[in-house]
Amino acid sequence: MYARKAGTVWEVLAPAKLNLYLDVLGRRPDGFHELETLMAPVRLYDRLQWRAAEAGDDSEFQLDVQAATRMPQHVIPADRRNLVWKAAELLAREAGIAPHGAVTLSKRIPAQAGLGGGSSDAAAALVLLSAAWGFDYPAARLQRLAAELGSDVPFFLAGSTAICRGRGEIVVPVSGIPRLEVVIAVPSEGVATSAAFAALDAPLVAERPAREGDSALASLIARLRRGARASAGRRMFNSLQRVAELLCPAIRRIGTSFASVGCCAHILTGSGSAYFGLMHSARQARRVAALLSSLNLGTIYATATCR
Ligand code: C5P
Numbered sequence: 001m002y003a004r005k006a007g008t009v010w011e012v013l014a015p016a017k018l019n020l021y022l023d024v025l026g027r028r029p030d031g032f033h034e035l036e037t038l039m040a041p042v043r044l045y046d047r048l049q050w051r052a053a054e055a056g057d058d059s060e061f062q063l064d065v066q067a068a069t070r071m072p073q074h075v076i077p078a079d080r081r082n083l084v085w086k087a088a089e090l091l092a093r094e095a096g097i098a099p100h101g102a103v104t105l106s107k108r109i110p111a112q113a114g115l116g117g118g119s120s121d122a123a124a125a126l127v128l129l130s131a132a133w134g135f136d137y138p139a140a141r142l143q144r145l146a147a148e149l150g151s152d153v154p155f156f157l158a159g160s161t162a163i164c165r166g167r168g169e170i171v172v173p174v175s176g177i178p179r180l181e182v183v184i185a186v187p188s189e190g191v192a193t194s195a196a197f198a199a200l201d202a203p204l205v206a207e208r209p210a211r212e213g214d215s216a217l218a219s220l221i222a223r224l225r226r227g228a229r230a231s232a233g234r235r236m237f238n239s240l241q242r243v244a245e246l247l248c249p250a251i252r253r254i255g256t257s258f259a260s261v262g263c264c265a266h267i268l269t270g271s272g273s274a275y276f277g278l279m280h281s282a283r284q285a286r287r288v289a290a291l292l293s294s295l296n297l298g299t300i301y302a303t304a305t306c307r
Contacts, residue, residue: 001124001159003131010050010132014124015041015306016115017155018182018269018276021220024197024239026205032151032167033197034205038174038217039116039152040161040305042182046117047106048084048124050132061088061099067107075111075190083118083149087125090145095135103128110299112190114244114270116156122149123156143171161305163217177224180305181279183263183288187250187298189273196271199243233265233278244272251275254297261288 003012021038028034053062063085065078079085084105092099103125109117126142126149139157146153151168163172216235223232245251251268254275258266263277263284279285282304289302 001127001156003128005131008051010128012048012124012128012131014046014048014109014117014120014156016044016109016117016120017041017152018184018305019114019238019267020180020224020236020278021217022238022240022270023217024200024202027202028167028205033200033202035151035165035168036217037164037168038161038220039155039164040177040180041156041159042115042184042305043303044109044115044184044301046109046121046124048121048128049104049106050128051102051104052132053101061085062102063088064102064104065107066104076107078105083122083153084125087122087145087149088129090148091126091129091133091135094141094145095133097133099129101129101132110186110190110274112192113186113274114191114193114268114272115184115186115274116152116270119150119152120156122146122153126153126157163221174221177221177305178227180224180229181282181285182276182303182305183258183279183285183292184269184274184276184301184303185254185258185292185297185299186274186301187248187254189248189250191244191248191272193271195247196240196244199247200240229264229278229280233263236265236267236278238268238270240271241268244268248273250298254292257292257295257297261291263288 017039019037023036025034063078088099109115143154146157147169154169154171158171160173220235258277263279266277285302289300293300
């Protein structure tokens with residue numbers, strides 16, 4: 001994730017993510033859940049732009065949200081509840097200044113979909129406003145701010161495929177995984193992350209449970225690295241899928257449709273409601289996306305991981 005400047009406007013692209021593997025190890029005493037997940041950024045982007053306030057405009061900070069997909073206003077607020085606004089306030093407080101200028105957030109990533117749109121926007125806001133306001137903080141300082149904003153925000157700030165542990169904020173980048181072609185299906189009904197975790201009824205664990213070695217995840221990563229998609233697909237997994245299917249019955253219908261198209265694997269991402277298939281090729285992705293689009297399952301994207 002990086003900021004570029006065109007004229008007087010700073011801009012950052014905020015990718016979505018997919019969970020290729022998501023194991024919920026248990027509920028923690030702090031109410032969060034201990035996770036082990038493999039996340040990859042995908043080529044579906046929100047865009048954040050920053051402009052200086054116009055002369056004579058004394059309002060401190062402005063946020064304008066332009067939604068490209070169908071998104072209820074209550075899900076994407078354009079005020080202090082938006083993570084972009086929270087990121088602006090947090091960064092400004094850290095620097096001892098007042099947040100200023102106008103941010104335009106152009107949304108393409110569906111909300112309540114497990115695609116990480118809000119978290120990615122928050123990470124992008126930290127990068128955008130650091131550049132626009134002229135800060136040069138070390139990565140570790142921004143990572144600390146990112147973790148305060150949400151469990152997935154540090155992953156987006158790190159900017160590559162990564163294993164994430166803890167509540168998601170402990171990020172270990174994973175290199176060498178080739179681009180993966182995927183088809184994503186997003187039903188019109190979303191799933192709230194907190195509702196999915198609450199419905200899981202996971203057993204209480206200590207904050208850092210003793211690990212038996214990450215054999216399942218390590219074996220998935222090894223297969224992805226050598227391009228063995230079919231056997232990698234058999235190791236993809238999401239602990240939240242069962243509860244998400246109960247909260248949003250459309251997910252099961254999408255899964256049945258993916259099962260009939262012959263992809264390498266198909267699972268839920270995050271807490272849903274988006275669901276994706278790992279494809280053998282870009283050609284298959286385009287063909288499957290066209291087929292699924294004709295079935296009225298929701299919004300369908302043929303896309304690929306970033307790296
Ligand atoms: O950290 P974030 O604000 O994205 O989390 C949203 C909600 O998802 C939390 O309030 C919590 O209910 C749930 N969650 C969890 N365990 C995690 C991450 C999120 O229980 N590791």
